[in-house]
Amino acid sequence: MNAGEKRVGPGQGSDRLSWVLIILHGFLGIGAIVGGGCLIIDPSGNLLQMPDSLLEHSPFRNFLIPGIILMLVLGLMPIVVAIALMTHFHWKTGGKLNLYTDRHWAWTFSLYTGFALHIWIMVQVFWIQHVSIIHLIYFAWGVAIQVVTLLPGVQRRYSS
Template sequence: MKTTTAQNILLILLAFLGLGALGGGLTFILSPDGTLMGMPVSDQSPFRSFLVPGIILFVVLGMVPVGLVFALLKKPTFDGAELLNFYPDMHWSWTYSLYVAFALISWIQVQMVIIQAVHWLHTFYMFYAVAILFVALLPAVRNLYQRKSATDAV
């Protein structure tokens, strides 16, 4: 399958997010006290260590986006993913790329609330999530994942 420039940008955005989150999540899993990242656990945090946030980061913002890169390229059928596909006229992988962007926005928002501050990286990742949404919603990208007929839907 030939890819378009807009699709390649979406794939790169998801891959960069996923690989970074895999690294960050794994670091927190291996060092739940935050020493590997040089980040102490905040007194305002509902977590006593970074283990649970590390697992969430690793899975939701790491494994899922990396998996989506392959799913967006191959368009596999996956009945489990179709259960949460709110856009039945679109392939589930496209819909989940939107979900990842909203998960990133939520992740950053929760971080800012917990630490009661805004770091420049929060702003960067908020704009990053908007970029994922913007590119995924481009007509050139939507057309690649739109189902042609009702028989294409699972």
């Protein structure tokens, strides 16, 4: 080890990676709450400068339902997951929906959040019939959430 080099002990690397995961969830959640809230406040989409033409191939007449889904699934859920990843709090329903019973429910819900983000982006692209850079960024964000969640150190940190 060179002078000035820090040795990372057990848990320290996974602590850093856990914080990366928490931050990914936190920023996703905040952004989706703001975006979803704006769509709920103004279902026409004008507040976010979103034209009606974006809904042309979708089953929606306005942005209210997409705003509610965005706020709850990609806003509230990632915030709850981020808090649970920090605090390891117990949630009975989360435990029942946890497919990986040897892991804390928040770890599993982190994977669920990545899948939810991928589905959201794919459905958006299908309905809008156009791919933009923001779609690619958020798809990559979902991949990043899942990759960090699946790293061995992070898995160990959230093992039962």
